[in-house]
Amino acid sequence: xxLNLIIAGLVLGSIYGLIALGYSLIYKxxxxxxxxxxxxxxxxxxxxxxxxxxxxxxxxxxxxxxxxSAFLIGMLLEKGVIRKLLSKNVMPIYxxxxxxxxxxxxxxxxxxxxxxxxxxxxxxxxxxSVKVWAANVQPEALLCLGTALVCMVLLHFFMTKTKxxxxxxxxxxxxxxxxxxxxxxxxxxxITWGLSAGLAAVGGMLLGPMYGVFPVLGATIGRKGxxxxxxxxxxxxxxxxxxxxxxxxxxxxVAGYVSSVYKNLIxxxxxxxxxxLKPTGIFNERAIQDV
Amino acid sequence: xxxxxxxxDKKFILRIFAAVATLLLPLLLGxxxxxxxxxxxIEVYIIAVSGLDIVFGYCGQISLGHAAFxxxxxxxxxxxxxxxxxxxxxxxxxxxxxxxxIGALLxxxxxxxxxxxxxxSTIAFGEIVYQFLIHSPNKITGDFxxxxxxxxxxxxxxxxxxxxxxxxxxxCVVVFLTAKYFLVxxxxxxxxxxxxxxxxxxxxxxxxxxxxxxxxxxTSAFYTAxxxxxxxxxxxxxxPDTFTQRQSVLFLTMLLxxxxxTLVGPILGVIAVEVLIEALRSFQxxxxxxxxxxxxxxxxxxxxxxxxxxxxxxxxxxxxMLKKKSGTPA
Numbered sequence: 001x002x003l004n005l006i007i008a009g010l011v012l013g014s015i016y017g018l019i020a021l022g023y024s025l026i027y028k029x030x031x032x033x034x035x036x037x038x039x040x041x042x043x044x045x046x047x048x049x050x051x052x053x054x055x056x057x058x059x060x061x062x063x064x065x066x067x068x069s070a071f072l073i074g075m076l077l078e079k080g081v082i083r084k085l086l087s088k089n090v091m092p093i094y095x096x097x098x099x100x101x102x103x104x105x106x107x108x109x110x111x112x113x114x115x116x117x118x119x120x121x122x123x124x125x126x127x128x129s130v131k132v133w134a135a136n137v138q139p140e141a142l143l144c145l146g147t148a149l150v151c152m153v154l155l156h157f158f159m160t161k162t163k164x165x166x167x168x169x170x171x172x173x174x175x176x177x178x179x180x181x182x183x184x185x186x187x188x189x190x191i192t193w194g195l196s197a198g199l200a201a202v203g204g205m206l207l208g209p210m211y212g213v214f215p216v217l218g219a220t221i222g223r224k225g226x227x228x229x230x231x232x233x234x235x236x237x238x239x240x241x242x243x244x245x246x247x248x249x250x251x252x253x254v255a256g257y258v259s260s261v262y263k264n265l266i267x268x269x270x271x272x273x274x275x276x277l278k279p280t281g282i283f284n285e286r287a288i289q290d291v
Numbered sequence: 292x293x294x295x296x297x298x299x300d301k302k303f304i305l306r307i308f309a310a311v312a313t314l315l316l317p318l319l320l321g322x323x324x325x326x327x328x329x330x331x332x333i334e335v336y337i338i339a340v341s342g343l344d345i346v347f348g349y350c351g352q353i354s355l356g357h358a359a360f361x362x363x364x365x366x367x368x369x370x371x372x373x374x375x376x377x378x379x380x381x382x383x384x385x386x387x388x389x390x391x392x393i394g395a396l397l398x399x400x401x402x403x404x405x406x407x408x409x410x411x412s413t414i415a416f417g418e419i420v421y422q423f424l425i426h427s428p429n430k431i432t433g434d435f436x437x438x439x440x441x442x443x444x445x446x447x448x449x450x451x452x453x454x455x456x457x458x459x460x461x462x463c464v465v466v467f468l469t470a471k472y473f474l475v476x477x478x479x480x481x482x483x484x485x486x487x488x489x490x491x492x493x494x495x496x497x498x499x500x501x502x503x504x505x506x507x508x509x510t511s512a513f514y515t516a517x518x519x520x521x522x523x524x525x526x527x528x529x530x531p532d533t534f535t536q537r538q539s540v541l542f543l544t545m546l547l548x549x550x551x552x553t554l555v556g557p558i559l560g561v562i563a564v565e566v567l568i569e570a571l572r573s574f575q576x577x578x579x580x581x582x583x584x585x586x587x588x589x590x591x592x593x594x595x596x597x598x599x600x601x602x603x604x605x606x607x608x609x610x611x612m613l614k615k616k617s618g619t620p621a
Contacts, residue, residue: 027407032407033407033410033411081587081591084591085590085591092406092407093347093353093543093547094547094590096353096355096407096410097540097543097544097547097586097590098587098590098591100540101583101584101586101587101590102583102587103583104579104580104582104583104586105580105583105584105587107579108576108577108578108579108580108583109580111576112576112577112580223414223418223536226411226414226415227415230408230411234408261426262426264418264422265419265422265423265426268415268416268418268419268422269415269419271411271412271415272412272415272416272419275401275404275408275411275412275415276400276401276412279403279404279408
């Protein structure tokens with residue numbers, strides 16, 4: 001029981017972690033908060049389903065296609081809406097509202113396109129369960145955990161070791177200075193949003209085979225992802241994954257041992273407690289400015 | 292001077308006209324019970340959005356969780372009236388005061404957070420309240436069944452029609468807007484604006500930033516909760532789905548649509564958005580889709596809101612007139 005719960009918690013947590021990673025990336029790169037991350041995850045899951053189930057492509061191919069599409073959506077979003085707003089020098093609240101408006105459009109658009117009933121992926125692997133110590137685990141769950149960890153490591157190396165990653169960090173730190181060093185800030189911010197959207201799509205593709213796909217799949221997860229990001233330290237890559245995993249574990253354990261009624265409540269209470277008492281999170285990320 | 296006086300007179304006459312027109316509105320709309328209900332809802336929203344305006348438009352503090360205060364007002368008055376049997380008007384005021392207290396309790400630790408993280412904490416607060424509404428201890432909020440209240444009555448006078456309710460709503464709007472007018476033109480209001488413009492400078496001038504932020508949140512919570520209580524007694528029935536984050540976003544949309552930090556802005560915004568939503572009702576499944584797209588277009592194209600747009604237009608017109616008068620080329 002406990003082992004099963006822990007694995008379920010880690011799986012859910014790794015999805016939160018992927019979403020939180022996207023938030024951190026965007027915040028680090030542009031100092032903005034995107035409220036559309038969860039819904040891009042929904043789109044990723046639906047696209048994956050379309051490629052895999054309806055077009056009958058292999059899972060790996062649909063996986064990549066879905067991520068690439070999400071990447072393009074993310075970039076388009078930044079170029080078409082966010083950049084336009086920022087260049088107008090509007091109040092930051094408009095950027096928040098714009099992402100919320102887009103999330104409405106996605107939620108409703110997905111419903112119009114694919115219908116409001118829950119759709120299910122055909123199973124990805126031929127075996128239905130794998131034995132991990134004493135527990136029987138869905139192979140999809142292991143795939144989910146593994147991919148999330150790989151994503152975190154890859155992203156870390158991408159951000160610290162590659163030229164593009166360094167350029168992205170530079171433009172986040174001081175866009176004017178970065179520009180004068182010859183970095184194309186517009187492109188690098190666009191890539192950041194694209195990457196975050198891609199990460200969300202990864203989450204969607206991993207969650208879809210286990211939970212099924214429905215239009216508000218990402219809405220709640222997107223909101224709880226904030227909790228994961230804040231627990232770890234908003235803007236910190238490792239913090240996001242660790243925070244996400246911790247949140248997933250807490251939630252599943254509370255649901256398993258106390259009552260599933262408090263599952264959602266606990267995530268938001270943790271968010272409030274961390275914001276009030278330790279806004280810099282476990283990893284003490286100094287991105288959050290205090291007055 | 293002469294011209295200015297005339298202009299003043301004109302404005303004065305216009306205002307009287309407007310006042311009379313609003314008073315006669317229920318008669319003008321005739322038997323349209325539905326339209327009347329809509330106007331009543333607009334009155335409720337005007338108070339709620341004006342409340343949000345105090346904290347966002349004047350004090351510059353974002354809130355994406357005002358639906359929670361709206362819920363506290365609505366559920367508070369219903370629960371107090373249904374279980375303890377207190378007079379309705381008293382329960383409305385008590386629940387709004389409780390909401391103000393909760394707002395202050397939330398704002399005290401939240402006041403050190405800026406923008407994005409403040410919005411996150413208000414979202415979390417809104418979600419916590421919503422979770423409480425759908426899974427309450429002893430089912431005090433009726434969970435997913437919602438709550439209903441008896442016939443609305445004040446001082447023993449039962450409200451039989453929406454037309455009567457309309458006048459009650461109008462009275463509340465006038466009271467709350469007048470109070471807001473005096474608040475924002477007082478020392479407190481100026482402190483709010485100072486905090487909005489530059490928190491550090493305000494702090495340097497000796498303004499107790501935390502105290503005023505807490506005050507702004509509490510006042511705002513009172514307004515919105517009172518509007519929630521009004522909504523309860525207008526609709527007669529409430530369901531948790533009214534109090535999701537979408538409602539908070541709706542308040543904010545209305546405020547920004549009309550123009551924040553003004554007295555007229557919330558009124559314009561509420562009317563415009565409410566009429567728009569009604570117009571979209573016939574699109575059924577596509578309603579939210581179109582609403583989202585329109586919202587996006589307005590945000591990208593008209594970031595100053597309707598009021599800001601009008602003001603810009605007026606300034607532009609004035610410039611042209613002045614140019615014509617002085618005869619100097621642009």
